[in-house]
Amino acid sequence: MSLRSFLFGSVASYASVVVYYMVTDKKALPESSSKLESASKSILTHGIPDRGPNIQVYDNHVLSYDQAKKTPIWVAERITREHVNGPADRKNIRFKPDPDVPTRFSADNSDYLRSGWSRGHMSPAGDNKYSQEAMSQSFYLSNIVPQNLDNNAGFWNRLEIYCRDLTQRYNAVTIFSGPLSLPSPIEDGKLVVTYPVIGKNQVAVPTHLYKIIIVEDKNSKPIGIGSFIVPNKPIGFEHALTEYQVPLDEVERKTGVTFTPKLDTSGLRDLCEIDSCKLMQKGDFDSYFIGRRLKSANNRQTLEKAWKELDAKKITPTQYHIDVYKQKMEEFKNNERNKSEE
DNA sequence: CGGTAGTCCGTG
């Protein structure tokens, strides 16, 4: 164990004790720490067993990591319009093990490669458009879980886009995301938990993913909350987000996590009542990522190709499509002209 | 936006 992770773990667990102490018994803190001190001399004479840092902090997300499953337990963000807009892009970033996770407790890329499961961000890259560094940190495998590819690129992607869209209507959006391994019935009706593990590090493949969304008004006061548990499998456009809505309490019981100890969430409105909870539908979604492809085209050929997709999918070009196409085409023509002048 | 995979090429 590194000194750094020891200190980090100690500080973090001290912090959580403090929170607990504030909301419960004022004597809890001194008593429990002196008990531990005493146990360290009687029972835990070889040291206090260490599950790693309780909390790990990055530029734009915070997470708690599971050293056994090699995935996060929860990942927290609090995003605004400023975070989700900017020049940062994923082009030159690669997934990599988190330098702050000990190698023997970490996944690596080979675990995911040809495993049949994709690398799904919990704090999405797109929530870090303001900072290339923050976006790079989101590609640490501590922020990644094995996710069905279609789910990742489809339903979950649309949920993430919805969260970013919320920043246009609310001051800030707090999001907790993570994996779940939920029980399912076997022949005799009994419940069992089973999940695959992938790669030499046996990264746990979750059966479900959860997302908790809290929105704030102009005064940064929390006003709405929505909690969702989504199966880790393909989910088509015929399914609405609200089908997967659950009470916060359900996510907390299943994760064992109290997400907002300082916030009485019973005072909050249902997010899906104050906002739509409507995800992008097929036509808009196709249109959206064709727009992204136009935007990221770096030569005339790929630009033309993306443009032709609009016709192939019978999508009427939006003004955005047209503007991006024209601007890019102009840029490429200038490049060609400059080259021929050399 | 969210991803995978094939190919080329340098390295130990």
Add this chain to the structure above:
DNA sequence: CACGGACTACCG
């Protein structure tokens, strides 16, 4: 010769 990084092509 196997492996890993970089670059390209591709898909929903």
